[in-house]
Amino acid sequence: MGNEIEVNYEIPEIIDEPGTWIGPEIQAAESWVYQLTNEDSAEIDAALRSLEDKNIEIPFSSEQFLLPTFAAKIDRFLDDIENGLGMALLRGLPRDKYTDEECAKIYWGIGAHFGNPVSQNSRGHRLGDVWDEGKSYDDPTARGYQTNQKMDFHTDLMPVDVLGLLCLRQSKSGGESALVSALTIHNVLKKERPDLLEELYGNFNMDWRGEEPEGEKPYFTIPMVSHAKGRTTSRFVSRQYFESTSRFGDEAALKEGQREALNLVQEIANRPELRITMMMQEGDMQFINNHTILHARSAFEDHDDPTLKRHLLRMWIAVDDARRRPLSDALAARYDWVKRGGFPEKQEHAATQS
Numbered sequence: 001m002g003n004e005i006e007v008n009y010e011i012p013e014i015i016d017e018p019g020t021w022i023g024p025e026i027q028a029a030e031s032w033v034y035q036l037t038n039e040d041s042a043e044i045d046a047a048l049r050s051l052e053d054k055n056i057e058i059p060f061s062s063e064q065f066l067l068p069t070f071a072a073k074i075d076r077f078l079d080d081i082e083n084g085l086g087m088a089l090l091r092g093l094p095r096d097k098y099t100d101e102e103c104a105k106i107y108w109g110i111g112a113h114f115g116n117p118v119s120q121n122s123r124g125h126r127l128g129d130v131w132d133e134g135k136s137y138d139d140p141t142a143r144g145y146q147t148n149q150k151m152d153f154h155t156d157l158m159p160v161d162v163l164g165l166l167c168l169r170q171s172k173s174g175g176e177s178a179l180v181s182a183l184t185i186h187n188v189l190k191k192e193r194p195d196l197l198e199e200l201y202g203n204f205n206m207d208w209r210g211e212e213p214e215g216e217k218p219y220f221t222i223p224m225v226s227h228a229k230g231r232t233t234s235r236f237v238s239r240q241y242f243e244s245t246s247r248f249g250d251e252a253a254l255k256e257g258q259r260e261a262l263n264l265v266q267e268i269a270n271r272p273e274l275r276i277t278m279m280m281q282e283g284d285m286q287f288i289n290n291h292t293i294l295h296a297r298s299a300f301e302d303h304d305d306p307t308l309k310r311h312l313l314r315m316w317i318a319v320d321d322a323r324r325r326p327l328s329d330a331l332a333a334r335y336d337w338v339k340r341g342g343f344p345e346k347q348e349h350a351a352t353q354s
Contacts, residue, residue, distance in 0.1 A: 036092035065109030095283035118342030171310035174300030
C-alpha cells in the first residue's frame with residue numbers, strides 16, 4: 001500500500017469495554033448528561049465569589065476553587081471519561097446570571113478539578129477561544145476552530161487526555177456537535193476491512209500547520225491506532241493535517257492506502273447508527289476523552305452583530321498519570337509535550353498574549 005507498517009502487537013479481535021457504545025442506545029438514555037442541581041449551582045457560585053473577593057484571576061488551582069461536595073461528582077465524571085463512556089455533559093449553568101469573564105472562571109475552576117489545563121497553541125492559550133476568526137482550511141496555518149467550516153470527525157492535535165468545551169453563545173444557525181466512539185469504529189474496521197485497520201496501526205505524517213515547537217520538524221509521525229496495557233488509543237486528527245503534508249515533499253505526503261483508510265474511518269463515523277448529535281446550549285460544559293472519542297461539527301452561520309457571534313471556550317486537560325488512559329511508546333514524544341505544558345508559546349506571540 002505504499003506505506004511500511006510496523007505492528008509489534010496483536011490487533012484485538014474485538015474491543016469490549018464501556019467505551020464501545022452505539023449512538024442511539026445512549027442518545028435516548030442521556031446517561032452522559034448531568035443536570036446541575038441547585039446545591040451544585042450554589043457551590044459553584046460561592047467558589048466564584050471567593051475568587052472575586054480575593055482578586056484571583058485565571059490561571060488558578062482547584063484548591064482556590066473549592067467545591068465541597070461537587071468535587072466528588074467531578075471525580076466520578078472523570079472516572080466515566082477515562083473508564084466508561086468517555087464523555088460527560090454538564091448542563092444547567094445559569095448562563096444569564098454570569099458575564100463571559102465569570103463563566104470563564106467557573107469553567108476554568110471546574111476544569112482544574114479534572115486535571116491540569118495546558119497550552120493549546122503557539123499563542124500559549126490555556127483557555128482557548130473557539131470562534132470564527134475569518135480563516136479557511138485553504139490557509140496551511142489555519143486550524144479548524146478558527147473557521148466556521150464543517151469539521152470532520154477527529155481528535156485534537158495534541159494527545160491531551162480530556163478535551164473540554166463551554167458554550168458561551170450559539171450561532172445564528174448550524175454548529176451542531178457530533179460524537180462517536182473510536183473504539184466502536186475499531187471494531188467495525190476489524191469486521192469489515194481488517195487490512196485497512198492494519199494500515200491505521202502504521203505511521204502517518206501530520207502537519208503542525210505552523211505551530212511546531214522550536215527545534216521540531218514542521219510535521220511529525222505517529223500511528224493512528226496503538227495499544228498500551230491492553231487499552232486501545234486513536235489519534236485521528238482533522239484531514240487537513242494529513243493532506244497539507246504534501247507541501248513538504250512526496251516523502252511526507254499521505255499515501256493512497258492511508259487515504260483510503262482515513263476515508264473509511266470518516267464514512268463509519270458518520271453512520272447514524274453509531275454517532276450521537278447535540279446542539280450545545282449556552283452554559284453547557286462538554287468533557288470528552290481525547291483518546292477514545294472523535295468529535296465533529298457542522299458548518300455554521302454567525303449573527304451579523306459581532307457581540308452575538310458563536311463563541312465556545314476550550315480547555316486541553318492533562319490528567320494525573322494514575323488516572324489517565326495508558327498510551328503506547330509510539331505516542332511518548334507527543335505526550336511529552338503535554339507533560340511540559342502543551343504548545344510552547346512562540347516568541348512572536350509573547351507580546352500579544354491574552
